[in-house]
Amino acid sequence: MTEEKIISVNNLTKSFGNFTAVDSISFNVNKGEIFGFLGANGAGKTTAMKMLIGISKPTSGEASVAGHDIKINTELVKKSIGYMSQKFSLYDDLTVRENITFFGGIYGLTRNEIKTKTALLVEKLNLHEMANQLVGSLPLGWKQKLSFSVALLHEPKIVFLDEPTGGVDPITRRQFWEMIYAEAHKGTTIFVTTHYMDEAEYCDRVSIMVDGKIEALDSPKNLKKLYNVTSMNEVFLKLARNIE
Amino acid sequence: MKRFIGFVTKEFYHILRDKRSMFILFGMPIIQIMLFGFAITNEINNVNIAILDLSKDNETHKIIDKINASPHFKIEQEISSENQIEAVFKKGKVKSVLIFENEFAKKLQTQKLAKVQVITDATDPNIANTITNYVNAILQNHVQEINKKNTPLYQIQTQTQLFYNPELKSVFTFVPGVMTIILMLVSAMMTSISITREKELGTMEVLLVSPINAFQVIVGKVFPYVFLSIINATVIVLLGYFVFGMPIMGNVFLLAAESVLFIITALSLGILISTIANSQQTAMMLSLMGLMLPVILLSGFIFPISSMPLPLQIISNIIPAKWFIIIIKAIMLKGATFDLIWKETLILFGMTSFFIALSIKKYKIRLE
Numbered sequence: 001m002t003e004e005k006i007i008s009v010n011n012l013t014k015s016f017g018n019f020t021a022v023d024s025i026s027f028n029v030n031k032g033e034i035f036g037f038l039g040a041n042g043a044g045k046t047t048a049m050k051m052l053i054g055i056s057k058p059t060s061g062e063a064s065v066a067g068h069d070i071k072i073n074t075e076l077v078k079k080s081i082g083y084m085s086q087k088f089s090l091y092d093d094l095t096v097r098e099n100i101t102f103f104g105g106i107y108g109l110t111r112n113e114i115k116t117k118t119a120l121l122v123e124k125l126n127l128h129e130m131a132n133q134l135v136g137s138l139p140l141g142w143k144q145k146l147s148f149s150v151a152l153l154h155e156p157k158i159v160f161l162d163e164p165t166g167g168v169d170p171i172t173r174r175q176f177w178e179m180i181y182a183e184a185h186k187g188t189t190i191f192v193t194t195h196y197m198d199e200a201e202y203c204d205r206v207s208i209m210v211d212g213k214i215e216a217l218d219s220p221k222n223l224k225k226l227y228n229v230t231s232m233n234e235v236f237l238k239l240a241r242n243i244e
Numbered sequence: 245m246k247r248f249i250g251f252v253t254k255e256f257y258h259i260l261r262d263k264r265s266m267f268i269l270f271g272m273p274i275i276q277i278m279l280f281g282f283a284i285t286n287e288i289n290n291v292n293i294a295i296l297d298l299s300k301d302n303e304t305h306k307i308i309d310k311i312n313a314s315p316h317f318k319i320e321q322e323i324s325s326e327n328q329i330e331a332v333f334k335k336g337k338v339k340s341v342l343i344f345e346n347e348f349a350k351k352l353q354t355q356k357l358a359k360v361q362v363i364t365d366a367t368d369p370n371i372a373n374t375i376t377n378y379v380n381a382i383l384q385n386h387v388q389e390i391n392k393k394n395t396p397l398y399q400i401q402t403q404t405q406l407f408y409n410p411e412l413k414s415v416f417t418f419v420p421g422v423m424t425i426i427l428m429l430v431s432a433m434m435t436s437i438s439i440t441r442e443k444e445l446g447t448m449e450v451l452l453v454s455p456i457n458a459f460q461v462i463v464g465k466v467f468p469y470v471f472l473s474i475i476n477a478t479v480i481v482l483l484g485y486f487v488f489g490m491p492i493m494g495n496v497f498l499l500a501a502e503s504v505l506f507i508i509t510a511l512s513l514g515i516l517i518s519t520i521a522n523s524q525q526t527a528m529m530l531s532l533m534g535l536m537l538p539v540i541l542l543s544g545f546i547f548p549i550s551s552m553p554l555p556l557q558i559i560s561n562i563i564p565a566k567w568f569i570i571i572i573k574a575i576m577l578k579g580a581t582f583d584l585i586w587k588e589t590l591i592l593f594g595m596t597s598f599f600i601a602l603s604i605k606k607y608k609i610r611l612e
Contacts, residue, residue, distance in 0.1 A: 053453050055449065055452045055453055075455060075457075078454060079455050083449075083450060084450075085446050086446075087445060087446030089445070089446050089447050089450040090447075091254070091257075092445075093257065093261045093262065094254065094257055094258075098257060102250055103454075105246065105247055105250030105251070106247055106250065106251065106451070106454050106455070106456045108455065134261075
């Protein structure tokens with residue numbers, strides 16, 4: 001398989017004083033895949049992701065995102081990625097429409113583009129009645145879908161999702177993953193961190209970080225075979241135990 | 245530029261939709277100015293006084309009528325001997341006793357000099373001081389009137405001269421003070437809160453991941469407050485001018501320029517606070533304790549700096565509000581031109597540059 005590499009990471013390290021949060025990790029992400037970035041809390045996955053999205057500078061090592069070096073061309077990296085954090089990151093005191101306009105605006109979309117995008121989004125998410133409501137009044141599930149769509153507004157090549165399904169009910173999570181699949185199908189690369197192991201099963205490939213290092217990286221199917229278990233949850237537990 | 249306009253529009257939505265912000269922005273200045281102007285004032289009205297008229301002639305009657313006509317005083321009682329003074333004060337109602345010496349009119353005619361003794365209850369020294377000054381003013385006024393008709397000039401001994409605020413109007417010191425407080429509150433507290441709010445909600449992260457850079461974020465957040473602070477300053481000056489008759493002796497444009505400088509000083513302090521604080525609460529506490537209290541206590545707004553102990557006098561120098569109060573008082577009350585206040589302006593300018601440099605440095609460290 002000769003896949004196009006859209007993220008390549010080489011010995012990326014980040015330390016804070018004596019503490020090494022991310023310890024020389026290397027991996028590649030292929031174009032159009034759903035890449036699960038797993039790890040327990042404090043394993044370093046958020047720190048690693050922050051370096052990839054350009055809001056934290058690596059201590060050493062290299063990485064390129066969408067063909068741009070994260071140390072040199074941070075601005076170009078930022079233009080080619082979308083980002084959604086676990087806090088949903090929309091403004092509660094702005095309406096759906098105003099949020100779309102604002103985020104479209106800071107990504108440099110023209111007024112016409114914003115107009116068409118808004119119409120499309122409202123149609124797609126079936127938000128007709130809610131378009132002029134404050135985002136704060138929407139149910140969590142809607143906010144999450146909207147937040148994801150806003151992250152995709154400028155048609156980024158890669159979208160980074162930082163624990164996007166925290167605190168959401170299983171049905172909404174399911175629907176959310178359907179949106180992710182649909183987007184990946186269009187060729188957008190999805191880089192997602194999660195600690196729901198059932199969600200890991202939905203990914204094309206997953207990496208598991210333990211104590212700042214990547215301990216496993218493969219498709220969920222191969223990982224389960226390798227550790228001779230039936231679910232990703234068991235893979236994760238086995239890995240974590242081995243380290244201890 | 246379009247990005248910037250979009251950002252500023254968003255900021256205005258935040259402000260206009262938040263009732264608390266709106267209240268602080270527009271309710272506070274008006275309430276404060278009204279409170280200071282009408283309720284919490286050093287000005288005295290309807291003070292009860294007692295008269296001991298040992299002369300009971302034409303001249304003393306005229307003076308007593310004048311005092312009675314003044315809105316500041318109410319003649320509560322007339323007493324007949326000095327022995328009663330103590331008792332009158334002890335009852336507490338009467339704050340001051342005026343004693344006209346005997347043969348008042350005659351002495352004024354023959355010796356050209358008559359005496360009025362003003363005895364004042366000084367348990368509240370500020371009020372006592374004010375009463376004495378008011379009485380003096382009325383007496384002087386009377387003397388001027390009779391001197392118009394008579395060539396040999398009569399005299400009454402009072403020699404107090406009051407500069408700039410001859411009627412001792414407290415509003416003249418409160419308008420600059422309130423303006424300073426409001427600008428500090430709006431500019432520093434509101435910006436620091438609005439920046440930390442983005443941090444708290446996680447939207448700051450999203451903004452930093454986007455192509456918009458940190459500098460644009462900060463300028464975009466600060467800009468609406470510059471605009472609103474200018475409106476606020478204007479409202480306060482207009483209220484002072486039309487409601488309380490606060491004069492504006494100096495150049496209005498100089499006043500505006502100095503106000504904008506102070507607004508920028510306060511904004512840079514707000515940004516500095518937001519680089520330290522991680523939550524809205526911390527930002528608010530820091531602004532209140534670190535900025536508001538010194539502004540109220542040490543800027544010379546309420547307590548005169550010259551009567552503070554030396555260490556506090558020295559500390560008061562690092563408070564930007566002190567310099568701004570000096571500047572606007574000079575412009576509004578004394579009609580000062582730039583060459584009289586350039587030193588204070590330079591100090592304020594220096595402080596602002598320092599705060600801005602410091603916040604840029606702090607901000608960069610955060611991003612590392």
